[in-house]
Amino acid sequence: MLKYLKMTLVAALSLRARNMNKTLENRFYYLDNFVTVVASVRARYRPMLNDEEQAFVDGFGNLPQASAALLVRMVMRKGELFRLSKLRYDEIGCAGSAAAPLVAAGWVEPQPLLDIVQLFRVLTKAEIAAAFPQLRQVARKSEQLEFLLQTESAAAGARSLQQWWPGAGDSLLQLCQPVAALCDRLRLMFFGNLYQDWSEFVLSELGIFKYEQVDLSPAAQGFSRRQDIDDYLQMFACRERFLGGEDAQAVVADIPAVAYANPWLEERRGKLLFQIAQHYERIGELTQALRLYAGSDQPGARLRAIRVLERCGQPQAAFALAQQAAQQVESEAEQQQLLRVMPRLRRALGHPKLAPSTATTIVQYEIVLPRPDPGISVESALGQHLACTDAPALYVENALINSLFGLLFWDAVFAPVPAAFFHPFQSGPADLHSPDFRARRASQFEAGFALLHNGGYRQTILHNFRIKENTQSPFVFWGAIDAPLLALALDCLPPRHLEICFERILQDIKSNRSGLPDLIQFWPAEQRYQMIEVKGPGDRLQDNQIRWLDYFARHEIPVAVYYVQWAGEGT
Numbered sequence: 001m002l003k004y005l006k007m008t009l010v011a012a013l014s015l016r017a018r019n020m021n022k023t024l025e026n027r028f029y030y031l032d033n034f035v036t037v038v039a040s041v042r043a044r045y046r047p048m049l050n051d052e053e054q055a056f057v058d059g060f061g062n063l064p065q066a067s068a069a070l071l072v073r074m075v076m077r078k079g080e081l082f083r084l085s086k087l088r089y090d091e092i093g094c095a096g097s098a099a100a101p102l103v104a105a106g107w108v109e110p111q112p113l114l115d116i117v118q119l120f121r122v123l124t125k126a127e128i129a130a131a132f133p134q135l136r137q138v139a140r141k142s143e144q145l146e147f148l149l150q151t152e153s154a155a156a157g158a159r160s161l162q163q164w165w166p167g168a169g170d171s172l173l174q175l176c177q178p179v180a181a182l183c184d185r186l187r188l189m190f191f192g193n194l195y196q197d198w199s200e201f202v203l204s205e206l207g208i209f210k211y212e213q214v215d216l217s218p219a220a221q222g223f224s225r226r227q228d229i230d231d232y233l234q235m236f237a238c239r240e241r242f243l244g245g246e247d248a249q250a251v252v253a254d255i256p257a258v259a260y261a262n263p264w265l266e267e268r269r270g271k272l273l274f275q276i277a278q279h280y281e282r283i284g285e286l287t288q289a290l291r292l293y294a295g296s297d298q299p300g301a302r303l304r305a306i307r308v309l310e311r312c313g314q315p316q317a318a319f320a321l322a323q324q325a326a327q328q329v330e331s332e333a334e335q336q337q338l339l340r341v342m343p344r345l346r347r348a349l350g351h352p353k354l355a356p357s358t359a360t361t362i363v364q365y366e367i368v369l370p371r372p373d374p375g376i377s378v379e380s381a382l383g384q385h386l387a388c389t390d391a392p393a394l395y396v397e398n399a400l401i402n403s404l405f406g407l408l409f410w411d412a413v414f415a416p417v418p419a420a421f422f423h424p425f426q427s428g429p430a431d432l433h434s435p436d437f438r439a440r441r442a443s444q445f446e447a448g449f450a451l452l453h454n455g456g457y458r459q460t461i462l463h464n465f466r467i468k469e470n471t472q473s474p475f476v477f478w479g480a481i482d483a484p485l486l487a488l489a490l491d492c493l494p495p496r497h498l499e500i501c502f503e504r505i506l507q508d509i510k511s512n513r514s515g516l517p518d519l520i521q522f523w524p525a526e527q528r529y530q531m532i533e534v535k536g537p538g539d540r541l542q543d544n545q546i547r548w549l550d551y552f553a554r555h556e557i558p559v560a561v562y563y564v565q566w567a568g569e570g571t
Contacts, residue, residue, distance in 0.1 A: 192222030406475025515544030
């Protein structure tokens with residue numbers, strides 16, 4: 001996957017030089033982008049803004065251009081403290097003059113008071129030595145801070161920069177916390193998440209990222225009420241605290257015990273509680289883990305609960321839950337794991353063995369190859385060994401089948417269904433992993449499958465490959481596919497085989513986009529192919545790979561596993 005991301009980035013960067021000059025012609029491009037967000041939020045969410053927030057979005061438009069630009073520069077930079085001498089932007093001019101209207105509006109604080117830790121964030125090591133001569137012999141900045149923290153007079157209270165260091169010759173501005181928080185809220189309301197930021201505009205303008213332009217209705221929005229936004233921010237804060245190492249129990253105490261009515265928010269609450277349950281399980285807090293697993297509907301939670309019950313010495317309870325799961329499995333992954341767990345639980349409880357199920361037969365080969373040069377992967381080594389002029393063997397892994405799927409069903413994936421697209425920078429629909437993803441686009445998917453039956457699929461795939469080039473998609477690996485590869489695939493893969501693969505992807509998009517075989521070998525003259533999973537010395541099949549291999553075998557898709565050993569190294 002990393003390889004494909006690098007390839008995609010290289011392809012995208014080739015567009016950057018072409019677009020850089022155009023973007024830089026507008027020196028206030030970042031201000032225009034911020035204004036776009038403010039205008040969008042005002043139009044779509046104004047009833048969800050309180051009085052102070054409405055005053056900000058209205059008042060921002062009345063600022064002098066230089067002042068508005070300075071505020072946006074501060075918002076987009078890291079932290080809330082800024083030295084005036086470092087706020088140098090040619091298009092803004094004097095930062096002090098530009099800041100005056102921001103100070104008058106109460107959005108920026110001049111000469112803020114700093115504690116010793118904040119002071120160390122804004123001063124360099126050399127400046128600290130100038131402000132505190134006693135620290136000149138202390139080697140590291142961290143050691144300097146620790147020394148001062150142990151000095152009561154230095155550590156006590158908050159002071160201005162000039163009070164800390166009379167010879168500073170500089171001043172500070174502080175972006176007021178409510179303004180910083182509001183700008184994060186505006187970003188959340190525009191993007192529908194907090195992992196996308198202001199750089200999305202620039203990356204799009206430079207051609208590094210290109211997004212499908214979906215028609216957004218006036219009602220297209222990620223939040224239907226203000227409380228949804230507050231709940232998202234609360235869950236985001238809880239997640240950041242947990243990932244930052246805060247005590248899990250304290251975090252759980254601030255997560256609502258009752259499920260959110262909004263499915264989108266409930267998915268986030270469920271994921272976080274599942275992560276915390278896994279953390280409890282890893283550190284041996286099994287009672288806490290079991291409590292969270294038992295109340296979770298996240299994929300895999302039920303199986304984790306079975307295993308925790310085992311570890312707690314409760315095989316009867318584990319067996320009862322496993323039997324319940326076997327009656328209505330949630331996924332292929334759960335079924336696969338139950339087949340491993342049930343025999344162990346039956347032995348523990350003294351139950352008789354069940355007759356083994358008939359396993360599918362997967363073609364396997366053992367092969368010895370010369371050890372390749374450093375940097376050559378085992379997949380590449382086998383591909384070079386198998387390939388010949390009339391039968392190329394190519395490394396495709398998850399890229400080929402997913403890309404064919406994404407190109408055929410482009411219109412279905414990007415259908416403007418409600419609550420799927422909220423802004424122009426989405427690489428895919430917000431409901432991609434929802435259980436009803438396919439059902440909400442039933443007619444578009446039916447049309448795509450019909451093309452596999454009437455022969456129109458080839459034209460559609462090649463057409464979308466041309467006109468959608470480098471457009472972000474959750475399925476298409478632009479850096480890993482090209483026209484010759486697509487032509488080979490469409491010549492050699494029967495449409496019935498494509499349909500079988502696509503049906504499985506749609507069964508569980510989140511799980512089944514990965515685990516596909518490493519290589520594919522084509523015999524164009526015979527219009528046939530074979531997928532090849534490669535395992536190097538000591539490597540073994542992963543569960544998601546086993547599930548794909550089993551699926552292929554049951555549907556007579558040509559596939560084989562090659563176990564590679566290096567010559568002279570034994571087995």
